[in-house]
Amino acid sequence: MDAQLKALKDELSSLVEAANDLQSLEDARVKALGKKGRITEMMKTLGGLAPEERKQLGQALNVVKQEIATLIEGQQKALRRQDMADRLAREHVDVTQSVRPQQVGAVHPITQTVDELIAIFAEMGFKAALGPDIEDDFHNFTALNFPPEHPAREMHDTFYLPDVPGKQGDEARRLLRTHTSTVQIRTMMDQKPPFKIVVPGRVYRSDYDITHTPVFHQFEGLMVDKNIHMGHLKGCLTDFCRAFFKVDDLPVRFRPSYFPFTEPSAEMDIGCSRKDGGLSIGGGDDWLEILGCGMVHPNVLENCGIDSTEYQGFAFGMGVERIAMLKYGIPDLRSFFESDRRWLSHYGFAAQDVPNTAKGL
Numbered sequence: 001m002d003a004q005l006k007a008l009k010d011e012l013s014s015l016v017e018a019a020n021d022l023q024s025l026e027d028a029r030v031k032a033l034g035k036k037g038r039i040t041e042m043m044k045t046l047g048g049l050a051p052e053e054r055k056q057l058g059q060a061l062n063v064v065k066q067e068i069a070t071l072i073e074g075q076q077k078a079l080r081r082q083d084m085a086d087r088l089a090r091e092h093v094d095v096t097q098s099v100r101p102q103q104v105g106a107v108h109p110i111t112q113t114v115d116e117l118i119a120i121f122a123e124m125g126f127k128a129a130l131g132p133d134i135e136d137d138f139h140n141f142t143a144l145n146f147p148p149e150h151p152a153r154e155m156h157d158t159f160y161l162p163d164v165p166g167k168q169g170d171e172a173r174r175l176l177r178t179h180t181s182t183v184q185i186r187t188m189m190d191q192k193p194p195f196k197i198v199v200p201g202r203v204y205r206s207d208y209d210i211t212h213t214p215v216f217h218q219f220e221g222l223m224v225d226k227n228i229h230m231g232h233l234k235g236c237l238t239d240f241c242r243a244f245f246k247v248d249d250l251p252v253r254f255r256p257s258y259f260p261f262t263e264p265s266a267e268m269d270i271g272c273s274r275k276d277g278g279l280s281i282g283g284g285d286d287w288l289e290i291l292g293c294g295m296v297h298p299n300v301l302e303n304c305g306i307d308s309t310e311y312q313g314f315a316f317g318m319g320v321e322r323i324a325m326l327k328y329g330i331p332d333l334r335s336f337f338e339s340d341r342r343w344l345s346h347y348g349f350a351a352q353d354v355p356n357t358a359k360g361l
């Protein structure tokens with residue numbers, strides 16, 4: 001009997017010792033100590049033995065069982081230690097390596113430029129306001145002092161929509177807004193002066209060539225208060241251009257112009273120089289047109305229910321693509337709308353790089 005037990009113990013021991021991973025160790029445990037394992041099966045035979053023999057064999061079997069269990073436990077610890085050592089060697093992290101940012105795309109230059117414009121004007125106390133892209137004739141033209149059927153309406157090549165069913169004339173006529181000046185009207189009719197608003201938004205004109213796309217972006221401004229005059233307009237817009245183009249002594253000039261909704265009206269230019277086909281903003285002997293502006297026409301104030309003897313205002317509007325092209329040296333207007341990822345990763349901005357005037361734009 002002793003020899004049989006010894007053989008069993010040797011067999012099971014070598015099974016445990018041969019297990020070189022946790023799974024084969026578990027297989028060995030089941031084979032030895034499991035419900036149908038070798039030792040368990042042998043325990044079951046004890047019932048058929050004479051009492052003295054049963055006691056002796058029972059004790060001896062228990063000893064073997066205990067020895068095997070201890071052996072398994074030891075082997076398990078060794079394998080776990082080995083497993084941990086392997087993982088530490090395999091999965092090491094090099095903490096000295098620089099962080100590689102995920103490819104999360106880039107902020108489009110239009111968005112970046114609008115954010116910069118809002119940051120500059122916010123510092124001067126202007127709030128952002130928005131209006132709908134689909135407008136009516138009243139907000140786009142009539143209230144802005146474009147007389148009915150007047151040639152001034154043809155300054156803008158307008159996309160018209162089908163008339164609103166059941167309505168007539170002015171009220172029925174819908175269109176895609178041709179400028180953001182519509183939001184001047186919406187603000188002045190909805191709220192009480194004083195106002196200081198800026199309006200970023202998409203506008204639409206039926207035009208397509210190197211310098212025109214049927215959709216583009218404008219950025220509008222309106223300030224209405226008591227005793228506002230041309231000096232406020234000039235000071236505000238000069239400060240804006242110097243902050244936006246980051247040139248402290250940027251020369252500016254205002255040229256007389258015409259818009260139905262401002263009187264007087266002006267076009268603002270900034271100084272620049274052109275050398276060897278390159279353009280640089282700042283000193284020099286040349287000028288670049290940057291925006292349209294003027295004092296809000298008294299008729300426009302009155303159309304919105306504002307007493308023009310008590311309140312005055314100035315307004316301005318600029319093309320976002322145009323000033324983005326000038327600031328960031330983007331040569332072709334049409335590329336803004338082509339959704340070419342190579343263009344975007346070249347001219348785009350990092351998502352974390354939110355414009356703010358404190359750190360410089």
Ligand code: PHE
Nearest residue numbers: 179181292293294315316317
């Ligand atoms: N709305 C004008 C345009 O689209 C720009 C402008 C805005 C001019 C406000 C003067 C005042 O050309």
